[in-house]
Amino acid sequence: MSHLQNLLLDSLLGTKHVDSAALIKLHERSVCVASPGFSLMPSDIRTLVNGFAKNPLQTRREGLYFKEKDYKCVRADDYSLYAKNDNRGVIVVKTHLFLLVATYIEGMYPSVCVEATEKLGDYLRKKGH
Numbered sequence: 001m002s003h004l005q006n007l008l009l010d011s012l013l014g015t016k017h018v019d020s021a022a023l024i025k026l027h028e029r030s031v032c033v034a035s036p037g038f039s040l041m042p043s044d045i046r047t048l049v050n051g052f053a054k055n056p057l058q059t060r061r062e063g064l065y066f067k068e069k070d071y072k073c074v075r076a077d078d079y080s081l082y083a084k085n086d087n088r089g090v091i092v093v094k095t096h097l098f099l100l101v102a103t104y105i106e107g108m109y110p111s112v113c114v115e116a117t118e119k120l121g122d123y124l125r126k127k128g129h
Contacts, residue, residue, distance in 0.1 A: 005033045011120050012102050017112035019088075024048065024099040032098065040067075040101070048092050048099055051081050066090055079121070082114065089113070093121030097129045 004023055012018040013035055020038035022031050029045050047066055051059045056076040064071040064083045071083035071090060081092040087106035091114050092099055100121050104113040 002033060007120060007123075008033060008035055011123075012113075012116050015112050015116045017104060017108040017110075018102045018116060019105045019108065021100070021102045021117075024101060026094075026097055026099060038103075048081070048101065051076065051092065052078070052094055052099075064090070080118065084110070091117045093117050095121055095124040095129050098124060100124065 008021045008023065012021045020035045022034035022038055022040055024030065024040070024045055025032050026049065029042070029049055031040055031045070034040070044066055047064055051064055051073075054062075056078070059076040059081065060073045063073045064081070066083065069085045069088075071085045073081065073083045075082040079094050081090075083090050089104050089110055091102045091104075094100075100117060102113055102117040104110055
């Protein structure tokens with residue numbers, strides 16, 4: 001297992017408040033590593049990349065269509081997108097090379113998912129990723 005795969009599993013899924021996670025290579029628009037069973041379609045990747053390419057206000061207004069569900073955007077800026085749909089949500093953090101994607105489901109604490117994802121994003125930025 002790769003170092004990046006271990007980081008995803010230990011620092012995100014290890015919290016028990018992240019259901020699934022993936023690292024998307026920004027330039028290639030492809031999945032680098034993902035938690036077991038978590039697959040992203042090219043349209044999902046495009047949605048997340050475009051969420052950062054647009055004006056954050058536009059992304060906030062329009063929300064995200066991710067994994068065949070409409071998500072209401074609750075935060076959108078140059079480095080983070082948070083979106084929710086009922087009791088589930090998606091957190092996306094942008095680094096130099098990657099989009100870090102984490103999801104949570106009912107029964108998990110969104111705040112723990114956000115904190116773990118943002119911390120891993122900060123770590124990756126400091127490492128030059």
